[in-house]
Amino acid sequence: MSDIPAPAPTRVAFPPNWPMRIGFAVLALYIVYASTILDITWTRFIAGFGHAERFLSRMFPPDFAPDKLALLQSGMIESLQIAVLATIFGVALSLPLGLAAARNLCPAPLAWTSRTLIALFRTFHPVIVAILFVKAVGFGALAGVLALIIASMGFLSKLIGEAVEEMSMKQMEAVRATGAPFLSVVVMGVMPQVLPRFIGFSAYQLDSNLRNSALVGLVGGGGIGATLFTAFQRFDYDFVLTIVLTIIAIVMVGEILSGWVRRLFQ
Amino acid sequence: MDAKAPFKPAAADGIDRSLVIRHLRKEYRSGIAVLKDVSLTFEGRGMTAIIGPSGTGKSTLVRCINRLVDPTAGEMLFMGQDLAKLRGSALRMARRRIGMVFQEYNLVERLTVIENVLCGRLGYLPVWRAWMRKFPPGDIDRAFRLLDAVGLGDFSNIRADQLSGGQRQRVGIARALMQDPDLILADEPTSSLDPKTSVEIMELIARRAGERDIPVIVNIHNVELARRYADRIVGMAKGEVVFDGPPSALEDSHLLTIYGGEGWLE
Structure with missing residues (x-):
């Protein structure tokens, strides 16, 4: 004691x-x-x-008139197309940008230039980017697609860059030691290490673009957002409810699908 | 202590695979030399083991040869070139003739065994072939035969991360041989393996390199393994060569010079 x-x-x-x-x-x-x-x-x-x-009571019951459903359908299809196109181009462009941003792979000037570009893409919300593109290329789906490509690049490039910086340098070093040219080192030594996460990020981005494609429509970027905005303007609150319910359903399906894809590539 | 390695004639095919290192110096931080003025001549065949305590520059020496580490000063003459001066594609051309086996195997974990072995051909192939996995049939054939030779013929389509340490090192050896090298560097190839597997791995390196007349430079902690498999032993201490001779000439007094202390020898 x-x-x-x-x-x-x-x-x-x-x-x-x-x-x-x-x-x-x-x-x-x-x-x-x-x-x-x-x-x-x-x-x-x-x-x-x-x-x-009062607003909610005017929404019920949701409006399922055939002419409204036709509007809903064309708007929704356009939104889906915007989301899919933006994701495909966004993914394709983010891959090189993300690799270029990895400081363990690329010389410092290139990495910092890429990082600055990515930071720039991430500065503004997709809606603000969409407003800029609507001014630049006019109303419609093109502006929406371009805005979401920028948003996708901001998100995906940053995550890919970080994934590459966390990879095992030993695996890459061994491939480099065989005398492989730089791009072969990337293809065989880097990509296998980051591919599962890359696919996961891309699936998440598709999900996210699906939600945002409705948003960019509100400012003239085409798709269901435009239909929703018009319905609001005309005080068609019952049709607004129909649109909102459909968006919720689509986003949920998208989330389930992207979750499924991510699990598949774990 | 200054006993020279027994003279060996050039390889049967008449190619001179000797490596002459002159006044090699490496400083990671300026002023603090890890390698101080190392000069060594490696005959173009047989196995040379480099022994010495941790942190004495063995790894740095081996990594300088294929330029995974850039030397601060000195020259390394191999196949008519000074390896220390090579850059860009000339360096890649030289690297593809130098196979390397790593302590932690450094396989690309998410690639299959056969893909890892085929990585040894990347220095000879355009990027698209690696990307599309369109390796020439001759290379694929050789990869399968090498896997048979290292005893992993049935594992070709298994992912590398599913193998045991010994199996991974066998793949590492097959990858190095796949380069059709004129020199094999092995950086502590057995340090992560159990004693029995260590012997098997050394045996494999000695046999496969021996039958192809490829000179091997191996860093190794295990003095007994060095004695057993090497034709020549180089002892290093504090960044300098302090012993150079055949295994038979290596005595306890030399080990004292190399490792210092004495209690551990009893």
Whole structure:
């Protein structure tokens, strides 16, 4: 017993963390301040519920009239096409960009240029990119496809670059030691290591493009988003509900499919 | 200590595969030399074992030869070229004539056994053939025969990550032989293997290289294995060659010089 000295009474296991306490206090004050400035009040919140109730009641029952269904069908097909095309081109373009961004594979100037480009692609939300493309190439699916290609490249290139940076250098070194040219090293030494993750990312991106393809339509990028926007403008809330339900169904199917693809290539 | 290796005539096919290293120096950080002025002449056949304590520059020496590591100074004359000066495609041409066996096998884990062996041909083939897996039938034939020769004939379509350590090293040896090399470098080929497998692997390297008259330079920790399989032993300590002679000339006093201390010898 005597060889274990009693702890000195002054020792504290959890000393007060004053910087953190002050940090939280400042955060709380800021929330109150920002809410006041933005006129976020309880009264308005309650009033909002009343509006929502009227809006929702006008949505029911959803409108399944044949002419509306035809609109829905053409819009939905266009959205799917936008998503698929954007994913295919996005994947094809992200692969070289992602490889170029890997610092363990490419010389620093190339890697940093690619990283800057990727950062640029990721700066804006797809909707803002879509607005720019609508201005550049006009209303319609082309603008939507281009916007989603940019979004896909931002996401996929970054993840591919990171996957390549985490790969085993030993495997690549052995292929390089055989005298293989650079692209053969990539094909046989790098790609096998990152391919399963690449396919997983791509499936996820298809899923994500499916959701965003509805979004880019809202700003003129074609597809179901355009139909949805028109329905809102015309106060066809029952048709809005039909469209929303269809989008939910498609996105869920997409998610199941992409999950299935990812499992297949684990 | 200065006993020279027994003279060996050039290989039966009359090709001079000797390697002359002169004043080789390598500094990873400037001013701190891992290799200090190493000069060695390797006859164009037989096995040379390099022994020495960890961190003494054995690995660096071997990696300088195929330029996985760039030497700071010195020359390495092989097949009429100074390996130290090669760049770009000339370096790749030289590398494809130098097979390498690694301590941790360095197989591409997600490729099959036969694909790993065929990696040894990448230096001879255009990229599209690697990408489309359109290897020339002659190469595929040879890959199968080499797999038979290393005792893995039934494993050709199994993924490399499913093999045991000894099996992986056999694939590594087949990959090196697949290059049809004029020199084989082996960097601690048995250090990750159990004693029995280590003997089998050394036996395999010695036999397969011997029947093709390919000179082998092997780094090895196990002095007994070095004595048993090498025609010549080079002892290194602190980045310098401190012993060079046939296994029969290697005595305990030399081991003391190489490894220092003495308690471990008893």
